[in-house]
Amino acid sequence: MKKKYHKFSGLLIGIFLIDCVFTSVFMFPPKFQNNDFISPLGDDSVETVFDYPKLAQISGNFSRYNLTVIMDEISSFIEGNLTVDFYNNDGVNYTRIPFHIYLSGMEYASRPGLIEIVNVTDLDDPNLAIPFDVYSDQQIMWVNLTANLEPQKRAEFMIQFNATIPDGGIDRSNSHGSDINNSTIYKFGSFYPIPCVYDNKDGWNTDSYLTTGDPFYFDMAYYNFFIEASSDMIIAATGGLEKKLENGATTLYHFNPIYPVREVTFSASKYFQVQSKISNGVNVSTFFLKKDFDFWNVNALNHTENALILFNNTFGIYPYPTLNVVEEYTEYGGMEYPNQVYISESIERWPNTPEVNRRYLEQIIVHEVCHQWWYNLVGNDEVDVGFLDEGLTCWSTDYYGEKYHNNWEYFQNKLYIDEVRVYYYASYGLSSKINQTVYECIATYTDYVHIAYIKAPLIFEKLRLTLGLTDFLEGLKLYFERHQFGLVILSDIQQAFEDIVGQSLDWFFFPWFDNEFLPNYAFSNHNYNTDTKRLTFTIEDLNEPLNHYKYSQQVPLAIYDASKQLILSEDVWINGTTEFSFVLPNDPSKVSLLYDNYILVQLDSDSELRLDLIISQAIPGYDLYILILVSLQILAISIVIIRKRVRD
């Protein structure tokens, strides 16, 4: 399958190792405009860049931010300044705007994270203070506007803040490692005030930092991102490097993603090794510690590039100048941010064979890179519909497995289909409904990881098998084209597929995303007439009363005669409880529903992948059920008579 990509190999420039991240050559496509750069170096007050990129390719208005941070690695501290040019893209007036200040919600060893708001001031007059309120337990800050902000209007102000990232801990921001081992990394995610999203469903989404799922939900915005740090630091950050100004002990970097992004991140280490190549017009780079050289060397960069090539060609173009994959200290496998993703340094030590751990490295890189399409470019509320981008990202990672390793199940250590069919919690009557918010999952004891990372991609695979690969991928392309730089809900992806196939897909989406339980089929009411050779039977879904919607799925059905010869084989649609009738060439002895492949039914762990109905050779024209009933009645009468005689 890999040879399919040979046509792109001409675009690839050989891998080159570089000592420092920014000595590589940046290849900006000519359509990118550079901003004028005003250096804040040598000046205590941070200057502002007003010349934002203006791109003809994107319609719509976006907020614009200049974020400037000065990093002090000794105390894992930054002094920050966020210039806000907030665009009201909603149909309501705002009197105040909330910002997430997540750091204090993150895990830490002994020093918690903190974002401290120093002041909020008018952009034109820094002496004019704008009132704000901080709600630490919610990790929210409200800026109280001095005037009503009407729809399609902008509000400008400046937030000065200090941020300390957690020491240790295995969360999304931390300082970790030791200089003795050449392993210190400072990772800054969600480290500055990020505006909340207003939507029609929730109003302002002011959710605090959650430990279930990724609690993030951001609008797209243009960013100019300035970082000042020790000159011996190697910096990986969201956006292309526009300028680098060395000033003795410190160096100032200006990063610009050029196109809107949902947030920015950066990581700093004196010990990063960097590998880069230009691919598809993007500067692709990996940043990792020397201790992991053998594990990451070339492989990590190749996986990143392969993912970029596949997803560019399958869904739509990644428009940014850079794509970084950066090593991190964390509990989970990796984490996505726009233009830059993090991959755990622990993978090499996971308790598997080296070969399996290498496969995990590939899978996690591909997964996080894929979030550039499903999370950053097409965004959604991670709290309400986190299963949407996670489910699509998992499906797409498995599609990478199919394209590069000839197997959609290549990365599935335990097959999704097996996990979903015997979902452990179902035996306790607990739901595996996908379309739930993180809060609902917690309240209903639903395993969020199961529904978002296992069941959701499986349902997308079922849709692919139902629509066929061509229409399925056309649907994803349309979805990407329509919603890139925007925010989506579940019905948006359904609409894209419906527009491709030209029919409603309620019958698919409603049951598979909104039902609590999978189908649980059983045979009932069968009858065989030896004169007419007509077999009739009903397949019931025993879980139908527990669900909101009837399932429809196509299931292979086989009928055998007494000598075990197959006398009928057909894929039948089971639409809720369904009656069947067949005229057969021979007398049947067994009917089987075959659950191989991607037939989705609730099973016990010891169940066979089939459901059988045994048909005994009945008296012509008589139903087995009646026969049993009559026999039982005769037996009962006999017992009564015998007992009566014994008593007598």
Ligand SMILES: [Zn+2]
């Ligand atoms: Zn993910």
